[in-house]
Amino acid sequence: MPTTMAQALSVPQSEQPVSGLTPRQVALLPIDELAARANVEIGEPLDLASPDLAGIGTGPMFGYIVSRESGATVHIRLDVDPAVRDVFTRYLITQHLGLPTDLFPAQLQHTVFDCTGTHA
Numbered sequence: 001m002p003t004t005m006a007q008a009l010s011v012p013q014s015e016q017p018v019s020g021l022t023p024r025q026v027a028l029l030p031i032d033e034l035a036a037r038a039n040v041e042i043g044e045p046l047d048l049a050s051p052d053l054a055g056i057g058t059g060p061m062f063g064y065i066v067s068r069e070s071g072a073t074v075h076i077r078l079d080v081d082p083a084v085r086d087v088f089t090r091y092l093i094t095q096h097l098g099l100p101t102d103l104f105p106a107q108l109q110h111t112v113f114d115c116t117g118t119h120a
Helices: 007-008 025-026 031-038 082-097
Strands: 041-043 063-068 071-076
Touching: 007 071, 025 031, 031 041, 031 063, 041 082, 063 082, 071 082
Parallel strands: 041 071
Antiparallel strands: 063 071
8 A cells, every 4th residue: 555645656667658657647746846757848828918829819728838859848828727727737748748638627628730741
């Protein structure tokens, strides 16, 4: 029986995903530690009232993640509660790492835009 949260979240090395993080760890690690371990930067919040983002509107988009070979950057809407921003950030990191998202609300969805000119 695990006696600490770290033990409860530990997964045998043979079952570790390539990222080294499990979905539970993405959901429960402190956000700064998660970002460091996932090689993800928490970018500036999206201010949808900014003229630079005119036309996006206030629809269902909550943010985006930019993936690069060197890491990734997450940007989440400024006009959402900090707790909700935390969930959205963790969801996008989970997607970025290619992990299952069953620990998140089923209503959360994502769209991938390939801006590299290559297709999988």
